[in-house]
Amino acid sequence: MTDRTYIDIHVLHSVPPSNLNRDDAGSPKQAVYGGVRRARVSSQAWKRATRVAFTDELHLPAEQLGTRTKRISSLLARRIAARTGLDDVAAARLGTALLAQDLNIKAGKKETETAYLLFFGINQLDAIIDLIAERAEELAALADDALTKAVADLPVREQLTSGHPIDVALFGRMVADITSLNVDAATQVAHAISTHPVEIEFDYYTAVDDQKTAEEDAGAAMIGTVEFTSATLYRFATLGVHQLTANLGGDTNAALDATRAFLTAFVRSMPTGHQNTFAHRTLPSLVSFVVRDDQPVNLVSAFEKPVRSRNSGIAEESARRLAKELSRAASSWGVTPLAVASVYEPNSDQNTDTLAAFGVPHSLDEAIASVLQAVRGRLQEPA
Template identity: 50%
Template sequence: MVFLDVHAIQPVPPANINRDENGSPKTALYGGARRMRVSSQAWKRAARRELERAAEFQRSQRTKRLPEILAVDLLKRQPQLGERAAEVAEATVTALFTAKTPKKNGRAATEFLLFLGEAQRSRVVDVLLQDTERVLKTVGNTKEFTKTLNDLKLRDAVTNGHPPAVALFGRMIATDPTLNVDAACQVAHAISTHAVEAQFDYYTAVDDVDEAADETGAGMIGTIEFNAATMYRYATVDMRSLIDNLDKDRSFAVDVAVEFARAFLLSMPTGKRTTFANNTRPDFVLLSVRTDQPVSLVGAFERPVLAERHDGETVGYLGRSVSALARYYREQDELYGTTPAFHTASYPAWLTDGDEPGQIPGLPTPQPLPTGLAATRDALTRAIGTEHE
């Protein structure tokens, strides 16, 4: 077993990046204290978008509009299909995923989201165009059309060649579990290392025309709830599952895992981004390659961190959060008699109380994130090679 654990401590200024049904920032009770929380779903989507934006990987789409998109793809490749392209696309999605495609506002859509890579969708079109005559002849007969797709081995187009996003985050098709993909990645809900309180921004918007006419009063008044915190973020990648999901390609799996770590660390959910511009990056990163089991370090913050004080003044939560994590990291391995196969850390010099780069007890000497990612790539390659010897 080989796992890549990704830990981060990240300050987030006033923000509302992940809202609940009432528009309030999500929170959680942990250790008896109210914490700022960002759901795993929100950060997984942000990481997926960053992964596919920055890395030269196959793109993916999660959508209910696959019948419509597939019809467009068919028409681009074979314009003479005309209106029958939509008929073929809808019947294909229904037969392949056992998914109904009811029309809403004249547009066909499935009842649940389907997650495919763009290359997989292209292969579906390739298969349908292998024998267009037979496809068109049987499309109106569910039993015969399903037999046609089975003869053409259409399922192979979506059960192999998964894009990195599907391999990492998985796919669930409730109507046909044989098309499911078990996620190789786990992402925790990010929580603040300390207690938080709700805060409110009372704002007004000025009517420019009224202002020019010297009329008083605001054009609009409202409030936005927000909070601010230092957050602990954690994700882990099961390399064995990732290799399986990527057709046994170990080298590619290592590339995907490392790129995921980078994307996860540098991504940010976009809720209320234009209002708060909360575009921060982690001030502390710990990457750990383990061959025993994945280990979250959230227990370091079960007792809420108290704000650090210096010369009688509050100077924030970051330093104490990092110290608590480092101590817990060391004590966990001492307690269970385990040790990571490799670890690397990135953090600024001031966290070690000096102008020159120092080392926090229990952690490796800090290095820039690109250097750490490169070393992690080498460590994963070695660990996978040892596991399969």
């Protein structure tokens, strides 16, 4: 059994003019907090960016990761064909029979799709194929009724409820019609909001037709506008290491590897909305990992009164506010961290005592190593 252990992740992240995450009208998402309008990036957008970072930045192997798709049937059929040598039609028929027995996954509007997105691991599909690989040709030769009967007792559901990839273990899975496939998420991710008020601005742009001659109309061939904002964002997420360990079958080494991957990817990731227009990829100005054994603590209340700093800058003042709120949570409410490891670089003219709650500055790798060391001692092999 694993003791209850949380890792809170607090990030201050300044982005230049950008439209990271837009609404249905194309505007940057916003929220009213503390009586003023803030820039906002949805939790879904940053979770997606984190998942992409697992592959693009951390280069984690595909067998450790999941995929979210309506095309589980066709994906399973292709892997059956590649593994067993069956033709596409026979592989699709066999795959459909496997998924239909006891799962009852509903078909979507398109023949090749399910009615809803399913989040699963490629390794879990391979585990399903393991059940029939040695007699695939024999099963494919059966009539429909005989095939259904032949696969009826195979533990297909068990393959999708164990051996989870790390992103399913982290972010969970919800299938309303098949509750036995549900996985409780080990992470919670807040909507990122600006620590200060923002206004939406408009970029008026034109495009010139390169093939026009000097004698022709010299006007633009196309004109348009795109909305943008710039902000110092407060980002928060929390990871329940105990839940992550349970989702990974009690494998503490796998849980530590997944924790390292999540901490790294969440901090370094960035949503890609309008990235070619704004080139908004920046790195955080401050990251603080806080290990707790009581409850997660979102420190957004540090910014309920919006930051309005003209002298030292928004990010510096936001860091001071965040440190003060971290200390207040411990002194006033008794939620005292087990460990704190932070990444920041105090300015030479800054009173470092104001940031003492963050501890001494580390590099990102050092901070994560410190957190993992604190967590490792709390992980126990399952009884």
